[in-house]
Amino acid sequence: MSALQYESLGFTDIIVRLEDGVAILTLNRAKQRNTWSISLVNELIKAFDLFNRDDRVRVVILTAEPTAPSFCSGADISRGWGGMFSEEVQHEGPHAHRDTGGLVSLAILRCRKITIVAVNGHAVGVGMTALQLPFDFRFIWGGAKLALPFVRRGVSPEAISTYLLPRLIGHSRATALMLSGATVSPDSPLLQGLYHEIHPTRDAVFPAALAFGKELAANTSQGSIAVTKGLLWRGADTPEGQFLLDSRAIQILGMSGDAEEGAKAFKERRPVNFKETLSKNLPNWFPWWTEVDVKHRKAKL
Amino acid sequence: MSALQYESLGFTDIIVRLEDGVAILTLNRAKQRNTWSISLVNELIKAFDLFNRDDRVRVVILTAEPTAPSFCSGADISRGWGGMFSEEVQHEGPHAHRDTGGLVSLAILRCRKITIVAVNGHAVGVGMTALQLPFDFRFIWGGAKLALPFVRRGVSPEAISTYLLPRLIGHSRATALMLSGATVSPDSPLLQGLYHEIHPTRDAVFPAALAFGKELAANTSQGSIAVTKGLLWRGADTPEGQFLLDSRAIQILGMSGDAEEGAKAFKERRPVNFKETLSKNLPNWFPWWTEVDVKHRKAKL
Amino acid sequence: MSALQYESLGFTDIIVRLEDGVAILTLNRAKQRNTWSISLVNELIKAFDLFNRDDRVRVVILTAEPTAPSFCSGADISRGWGGMFSEEVQHEGPHAHRDTGGLVSLAILRCRKITIVAVNGHAVGVGMTALQLPFDFRFIWGGAKLALPFVRRGVSPEAISTYLLPRLIGHSRATALMLSGATVSPDSPLLQGLYHEIHPTRDAVFPAALAFGKELAANTSQGSIAVTKGLLWRGADTPEGQFLLDSRAIQILGMSGDAEEGAKAFKERRPVNFKETLSKNLPNWFPWWTEVDVKHRKAKL
Numbered sequence: 001m002s003a004l005q006y007e008s009l010g011f012t013d014i015i016v017r018l019e020d021g022v023a024i025l026t027l028n029r030a031k032q033r034n035t036w037s038i039s040l041v042n043e044l045i046k047a048f049d050l051f052n053r054d055d056r057v058r059v060v061i062l063t064a065e066p067t068a069p070s071f072c073s074g075a076d077i078s079r080g081w082g083g084m085f086s087e088e089v090q091h092e093g094p095h096a097h098r099d100t101g102g103l104v105s106l107a108i109l110r111c112r113k114i115t116i117v118a119v120n121g122h123a124v125g126v127g128m129t130a131l132q133l134p135f136d137f138r139f140i141w142g143g144a145k146l147a148l149p150f151v152r153r154g155v156s157p158e159a160i161s162t163y164l165l166p167r168l169i170g171h172s173r174a175t176a177l178m179l180s181g182a183t184v185s186p187d188s189p190l191l192q193g194l195y196h197e198i199h200p201t202r203d204a205v206f207p208a209a210l211a212f213g214k215e216l217a218a219n220t221s222q223g224s225i226a227v228t229k230g231l232l233w234r235g236a237d238t239p240e241g242q243f244l245l246d247s248r249a250i251q252i253l254g255m256s257g258d259a260e261e262g263a264k265a266f267k268e269r270r271p272v273n274f275k276e277t278l279s280k281n282l283p284n285w286f287p288w289w290t291e292v293d294v295k296h297r298k299a300k301l
Numbered sequence: 302m303s304a305l306q307y308e309s310l311g312f313t314d315i316i317v318r319l320e321d322g323v324a325i326l327t328l329n330r331a332k333q334r335n336t337w338s339i340s341l342v343n344e345l346i347k348a349f350d351l352f353n354r355d356d357r358v359r360v361v362i363l364t365a366e367p368t369a370p371s372f373c374s375g376a377d378i379s380r381g382w383g384g385m386f387s388e389e390v391q392h393e394g395p396h397a398h399r400d401t402g403g404l405v406s407l408a409i410l411r412c413r414k415i416t417i418v419a420v421n422g423h424a425v426g427v428g429m430t431a432l433q434l435p436f437d438f439r440f441i442w443g444g445a446k447l448a449l450p451f452v453r454r455g456v457s458p459e460a461i462s463t464y465l466l467p468r469l470i471g472h473s474r475a476t477a478l479m480l481s482g483a484t485v486s487p488d489s490p491l492l493q494g495l496y497h498e499i500h501p502t503r504d505a506v507f508p509a510a511l512a513f514g515k516e517l518a519a520n521t522s523q524g525s526i527a528v529t530k531g532l533l534w535r536g537a538d539t540p541e542g543q544f545l546l547d548s549r550a551i552q553i554l555g556m557s558g559d560a561e562e563g564a565k566a567f568k569e570r571r572p573v574n575f576k577e578t579l580s581k582n583l584p585n586w587f588p589w590w591t592e593v594d595v596k597h598r599k600a601k602l
Numbered sequence: 603m604s605a606l607q608y609e610s611l612g613f614t615d616i617i618v619r620l621e622d623g624v625a626i627l628t629l630n631r632a633k634q635r636n637t638w639s640i641s642l643v644n645e646l647i648k649a650f651d652l653f654n655r656d657d658r659v660r661v662v663i664l665t666a667e668p669t670a671p672s673f674c675s676g677a678d679i680s681r682g683w684g685g686m687f688s689e690e691v692q693h694e695g696p697h698a699h700r701d702t703g704g705l706v707s708l709a710i711l712r713c714r715k716i717t718i719v720a721v722n723g724h725a726v727g728v729g730m731t732a733l734q735l736p737f738d739f740r741f742i743w744g745g746a747k748l749a750l751p752f753v754r755r756g757v758s759p760e761a762i763s764t765y766l767l768p769r770l771i772g773h774s775r776a777t778a779l780m781l782s783g784a785t786v787s788p789d790s791p792l793l794q795g796l797y798h799e800i801h802p803t804r805d806a807v808f809p810a811a812l813a814f815g816k817e818l819a820a821n822t823s824q825g826s827i828a829v830t831k832g833l834l835w836r837g838a839d840t841p842e843g844q845f846l847l848d849s850r851a852i853q854i855l856g857m858s859g860d861a862e863e864g865a866k867a868f869k870e871r872r873p874v875n876f877k878e879t880l881s882k883n884l885p886n887w888f889p890w891w892t893e894v895d896v897k898h899r900k901a902k903l
Contacts, residue, residue, distance in 0.1 A: 099552075105544070164773075176438060179521075193774050221753060249758045395857075399849050455874070457848065471769070
């Protein structure tokens with residue numbers, strides 16, 4: 001992995017570069033208002049899978065060129081919804097469909113690094129679901145128009161958004177957003193708690209996210225981040241169960257080189273220099289959960 | 302169903318009328334401060350069951366006459382709590398009891414249409430639980446006094462409120478409200494996120510809810526609403542599980558007549574005209590969950 | 603239990619006294635900045651277990667001397683993390699570890715009385731997890747510096763905090779706090795909803811919490827509180843399941859002496875005088891859940 005050059009992977013719908021431990025992914029479909037496409041989906045999934053395994057990457061930031069007409073204006077439905085569904089589905093039936101928004105959401109959720117989205121433009125549909133909700137931190141332009149218009153188009157919210165949004169900000173706000181399909185601004189009371197930072201200009205969003213991301217890349221432990229994300233999203237469903245999980249987690253990490261460095265730097269009042277990586281140092285206890293296999297193999301759900 | 306006249310059903314504790322796809326249910330016990338009664342319970346359950354199945358209804362609004370002393374002042378406990386429990390319970394034991402507040406909450410939760418409550422007066426106990434928490438949108442008068450006083454009366458919160466409130470606004474606020482039994486105003490920080498709109502006068506609450514409801518009735522798909530509500534409240538408990546559910550949902554709805562109309566209206570920049578109905582067009586995959594049968598048939602819990 | 607004198611139990615790291623139904627627990631390690639210690643852990647667990655069973659106690663308040671340098675500055679890691687792990691763990695392996703923060707969190711969560719924390723100083727790590735999140739109400743000094751710095755030290759969040767924080771204030775804010783490890787103030791948008799009251803001076807925090815606690819001790823039913831806490835944290839995972847639980851709860855409590863007193867006092871417009879206690883009057887239906895045994899007995903997790 002160490003010699004991987006993202007620039008040489010032949011991506012067309014996204015641009016990727018590394019900078020100080022931060023992988024910067026820019027949507028590259030400005031002419032199409034950054035609408036959803038199969039190639040975009042495939043490249044996003046591939047990129048997040050690589051970020052997940054590349055030890056050089058500690059933080060991922062996804063953004064768009066601030067000059068693009070939209071951050072992401074959702075699916076292109078000018079020719080209807082049919083283009084969303086593969087031939088396989090049409091032959092085998094609805095159980096065979098795997099939503100492309102959800103595939104991207106899963107790739108982001110499964111990335112064990114810190115993920116940040118810098119929403120520097122309007123966002124509709126999948127631009128508000130897959131491209132925002134699975135991230136750890138959301139930075140946004142205050143002037144962005146945002147909508148989850150599914151019920152106004154005769155379809156339903158996708159990309160695992162009905163799982164993520166109620167957990168992120170509560171069922172009251174999530175229900176109101178989902179069932180009204182209203183267009184809202186980032187400062188709407190309905191979105192309170194969703195955005196980490198709101199910036200007055202489109203240009204300011206990405207630099208703020210980048211500075212924030214670089215600071216985290218320099219000062220956080222890869223193992224700590226991976227385990228904490230797991231505890232937050234893959235925890236037990238009782239306090240006792242979570243106690244058993246986090247007891248084991250802190251015992252394992254407490255013996256790690258990063259923990260030793262963390263305590264030493266704290267005592268010496270100097271910045272940390274974490275050297276452990278997921279590929280070499282993550283205990284084989286991780287992951288402790290079993291992920292449902294969501295691939296379709298001509299089997300019913 | 303199509304010829305059903307709500308006016309001829311003989312309701313006494315509620316008044317129901319239809320207007321532009323909106324079923325308007327008004328509490329009609331002003332003289333009793335809109336306190337809880339067995340007849341009110343039975344009429345509410347019957348009405349929400351009919352709204353659920355009546356294709357003409359796209360949105361339900363529950364309100365009270367703004368001249369009533371209270372929106373709902375809870376159970377009438379002037380003669381103690383005994384009146385709440387049926388004879389059957391007294392013979393068979395506590396496992397036979399089915400809380401009337403919870404029966405109403407379930408009827409509202411199971412209604413697949415958009416539900417709105419317009420709280421145009423004070424609300425206490427069941428007036429704050431069953432008559433507010435199961436709704437999709439809550440509109441309220443800013444001057445309303447609100448209380449969940451159960452722990453101050455020697456009983457416990459009912460009507461599924463200990464399930465709904467923590468999910469709606471988080472455990473921190475829900476615990477504070479439930480354990481303090483405090484009387485609060487709609488603008489209390491403890492209620493942040495619970496109310497969709499707060500209006501300065503009692504008279505303004507219902508008209509605002511009605512205008513909001515009519516807009517939704519005109520522009521949302523019945524199938525989209527039913528499926529979205531299901532995904533929000535009857536989802537899977539892992540991201541992967543939800544991915545399988547919402548993939549199937551969007552594939553089925555994506556092939557629907559409403560989705561075709563939604564895309565066409567969007568392209569033609571005109572209002573939608575959704576014609577599909579739950580009784581004719583909802584796929585037999587819905588509901589995908591099994592509802593626990595909560596009826597008591599002389600069997601232990 | 604009735605003759606128990608907390609003053610004679612030989613506590614050294616905490617001070618306990620009873621006042622008007624309120625147990626006041628003060629951290630007594632000001633010289634060590636109220637850092638975590640094995641003796642503190644053992645005394646906290648013992649005290650909360652006694653409060654849980656002592657009928658005289660209706661409310662528990664935990665606080666620190668406002669003159670201490672910190673409310674609790676977390677674990678003392680000046681000699682590394684090793685001191686946290688018992689010899690047993692080092693011989694048997696990571697599955698044998700039981701996090702001390704989590705043991706304290708469980709003792710607080712299992713206490714069936716109202717619990718309040720008065721955070722009158724800075725709080726870091728376990729001072730922000732075990733000593734705040736399991737409580738029902740959090741009062742705090744507006745000038746407190748707060749941090750969950752685990753990912754910046756090479757370890758992971760403990761004390762069941764990754765279970766509690768997302769449920770208390772939602773996954774969006776919880777994730778941001780946990781993964782940034784940022785130092786924040788009580789008025790930070792990231793903490794919105796977590797604190798019940800924020801006071802401008804350190805000295806004002808405890809008196810406010812005490813007045814609040816005494817009012818609750820005087821006016822709430824022990825049985826109501828125990829059952830309500832159970833419904834909030836040990837509920838069912840479907841609306842129907844919760845309906846069966848809360849139906850049974852209100853039927854049982856509705857027949858209780860406290861409910862009779864509650865209705866009578868309401869009718870007579872006088873303060874309540876609840877006399878029932880957990881040791882004598884709690885129905886044997888409670889608890890309705892099975893708690894996972896988290897003790898280590900040389901068995902794998």
